[in-house]
Amino acid sequence: MARVFSGVAFLFFGFLGLFSFPAEAAIKKYQFDIQVKNVSRLCHAKPIVTVNGRYPGPTIYAREGDRVIINVTNHAQYNMSIHWHGLKQYRNGWADGPAYVTQCPIQTGSSYTYDFNVTGQRGTLWWHAHILWLRATVYGAFVIMPEPGTPFPFPKPHQEFEIVFGEWWHADVEEVEKQGAIMGLPPNMSDAHTINGKPGPLFPCSEKHTFAIEVELGKTYLLRIVNAALNDELFFAIAGHSMTVVEVDAVYTKPFTTQAVLIAPGQTTNVLVQANQVPSRYFMATRTFMDAPLAIDSKTATAIFQYKGVPNTVLPALPQLPASNDTAFALSYNGKIKSLNSAQYPANVPLKVDRNLFYTVGFGKNPCPTCVNGTKFLASLNNISFVMPQIALLQAHYFNTKGVFRTDFPDKPLTAFNYTGAPLTANLGTATGTRIGKIAFNSTVELVLQDTNLLTVESHPFHLHGYNFFVVGTGIGNFDPANDPAKYNLVDPIERNTIGVPTGGWTAIRFRADNPGVWFMHCHLELHTGWGLKTAFLVEDGAGPDQSVLPPPKDLPPC
Structure with missing residues (x-):
């Protein structure tokens, strides 16, 4: 992976709990090389579009107040654009990323630098390709830590992990989509769901393609969950363990405890999990929620929540996920999500509507x-x-x-x-x-x-x-x-x-x-x-000097 240093330590992707952050806001620079790499999943290997050869791509780490500069160089055969999902990009739509909305795509052999400030936001967001169906493999987490000296409004976790859901097709996903367009029908569904790019052992030829986290008895962990799937809302649960929701879409919530999480494509959810069960190996699992009379992909992807010292030979237990059409759970779960609305993090709801x-x-x-x-x-x-x-x-x-x-x-x-x-x-x-x-x-x-x-x-x-x-x-x-x-x-x-x-x-x-x-x-x-x-x-622009769209960068891709 290409890395760029700029006055501060570059934070390599991995478990956030293993790293310390600089004491003040800084410039964070990243290099994204869009390239095709042969990747094997479920008995099949195929070339996919990746960032820095990784699937999923690297996690971006920043602090509230940082400036983030990401140079994207496109070596793939497809045009490319990257969206920093949930970043507000004040006055700076040029850094937002959707192709043919805020920019023309980065053509093969060309580069573009996304340059933006992280202002007034902290929590879990994500990034993904925003052209064609390329976000099937081009995506990753975007973690924003609070300003220095500002604690979380919930108990400090011992360690943090990013958990990113996705989908996997055996075929070239762009060809799958094109075939659907030719037929005038929906394209074929994905062949598997994934957790951090891996489907888990319930699928054939996937023993080595299982994501696992190791925990210690008595400690609390923060899971930063992202649904990067193209077309599926997903349930998520951990066998034997409850979860406390503390944030969605980088906004703190009133904490509530649940046995399962429901998360739609594009959404993020942070949960606290206490390692308070009998030390063993437990499956984390996800599968589709669909309460309409439509065909669904009901296959279950799994990862492992493993207590320290437990051998890998122990068979994990599966969680009880809600039924795929459990509308009552979905409505109840979403109804529990409310803003923290504290003095430090108020809910400034517009009361008058224009x-x-x-x-x-x-x-x-x-x-x-x-x-x-x-x-x-x-x-x-x-x-x-x-x-x-x-x-x-x-x-x-x-x-x-x-x-x-x-x-x-x-x-x-x-x-x-x-x-x-x-x-x-x-x-x-x-x-x-x-x-x-x-x-x-x-x-x-x-x-x-x-x-x-x-x-x-x-x-x-x-x-x-x-x-x-x-x-x-x-x-x-x-x-x-x-x-x-x-x-x-x-x-x-x-x-x-x-x-x-x-x-x-x-x-x-x-x-x-x-x-x-x-x-x-x-x-x-x-x-x-x-x-x-x-x-x-x-x-429209406002009347003030800081209420209009900024001028475009010099390297804005041509149309």
């Missing part, structure tokens, strides 16, 4: 003469399936390039209907286009995301770039604007960057539009994003 938005989430089928089936799937917000431009939206906005996008995305669907009633097969006239919404600087926004039964209901994890938001309400069925807002939590709702819209239900979020630029919002199921389940917000 702009009300209502977006319906739906599927459709449009004619496709080149597809084997004669039709292709589309996904839409307010019946608009988003088309990616050929010039990055932020560049077009900054340089006032005409004809790249329109700013007339509707605040509500043009046609109202019984959103979650009987299954509907009509497209309701699904349109395609590059249409985004314009928002005044520093205005407060409430956005209600409503699932629909167009073709089928399904849960959708939505991610908003450039912002955190408060999840003020959620429910099953159709959102009722006359009565549901009275039930909002405006005191300690959770603040996060990715939220699941429940199957056949709705979610209401609020945020203050104080970060100028063009910011992507999309379903974090890669399948749905590719079908058009995405849009963007153009947040």
Whole structure:
């Protein structure tokens, strides 16, 4: 792995508990070399796109207040861009990463330097490729420690571990996706789930492909969990052990204890685990949550939670995971997640709303003469399936390039209907286009995301770039604007960057539009994003000298 030093010790990826951090904010420099490497999993070896030859890629370590500089050089055959998921990138969309939104991709043989400050954030985030389906193998954790002298608002753990979930395909994932597009059907599901790139011994030929952590009796450990899977919400549990949730999406929570965690693609969750059971070997396990009438990958990935001194010959015990369609657990679990809302970490929920938005989430089928089936799937917000431009939206906005996008995305669907009633097969006239919404600087926004039964209901994890938001309400069925807002939590709702819209239900979020630029919002199921389940917000500049988009860097990739 290439490493760069800049006045401070470079922190190599590994167990965080083994390292000490510098006493003050610093510049952290990393070199990311995008390269193809032959990797073996589940009896199969195949070339995959990696960062520095590693799968998953390296963990980025920083402190709140640090400046992070990451030079990305692309040696692979695919164009590349990297998104630093959950980093707010104030005024600095140029460092956000989604291809054709804030930058054009880094072409083969070229480099680009992501240069940004970590301001007002601490906790577990992550990074991943943000073009095509390349985040199937190009991803890693991003750990931000608090400012020097600032303790965690929970008991200090003895040691920390990153736990990153992913998916594995035997075939080239880009070819899998292309084949689905040719057929006009969803592409093949992954062949396995992984924990830190390894599927565990429940799969054939995978004995050596098992991640393990060693713990000591009586000590407490912090697990930083990331769901980097492309298309699956996942349950996670540890046999014989409970977990205490203390953070989600780099925001501290009111601690609560649970036997299992539910985590959607794009989300992160930190849990404390006490090593207080009979010393042995215990499986950590993850599998899919899906409460819609759709086919799922029900295979279970495992890792090992092993007490010190216990021999590897001891057979681990499996945890009791919730049933794959356990909606009750999902709703109960998500309802327990609330902001810490302390004096040091307040929940500054917007109480007055300047702009009300209502977006319906739906599927459709449009004619496709080149597809084997004669039709292709589309996904839409307010019946608009988003088309990616050929010039990055932020560049077009900054340089006032005409004809790249329109700013007339509707605040509500043009046609109202019984959103979650009987299954509907009509497209309701699904349109395609590059249409985004314009928002005044520093205005407060409430956005209600409503699932629909167009073709089928399904849960959708939505991610908003450039912002955190408060999840003020959620429910099953159709959102009722006359009565549901009275039930909002405006005191300690959770603040996060990715939220699941429940199957056949709705979610209401609020945020203050104080970060100028063009910011992507999309379903974090890669399948749905590719079908058009995405849009963007153009947040206008403010009047102040520090309220406008920064000038682009000189090495910004050309379109």
